[in-house]
Amino acid sequence: MPIIALLIVGAAAGFIATRIMRLETDLLATVGIGVLGALIGGLVLRILLMITGWMAGFVGAVLGAMVLIWLWRQYGPRR
Structure with a gap:
């Protein structure tokens, strides 16, 4: 079940x-x-999740994805 939730949230x-x-x-x-x-x-953001609940996990997922996109744009292959 956690894997399915990770895919959906992801x-x-x-x-x-x-x-x-x-x-x-x-x-x-x-x-x-x-x-x-x-x-x-x-x-x-694990500590933030414990303090504020599941919504912090979603915000953390979006922020983490944005950081990953930024890193990809900075250091990924050029077109």
Whole structure:
């Protein structure tokens, strides 16, 4: 069950992050960005999650996905 929840939250976070960062990706990349962002954000914001509840985890997932997109744009392959 936690894996399914991670995919659902990751897909939503990736979708929001790619729209905020104006990045056009396919579905698999969007979900991947969201899942990795959720993992990054979850690690960084674990204390915040304990204090404020599940919404902080979602905010952390979106922020983590945005950081991942920024890193990709800065250090990823050039077109």
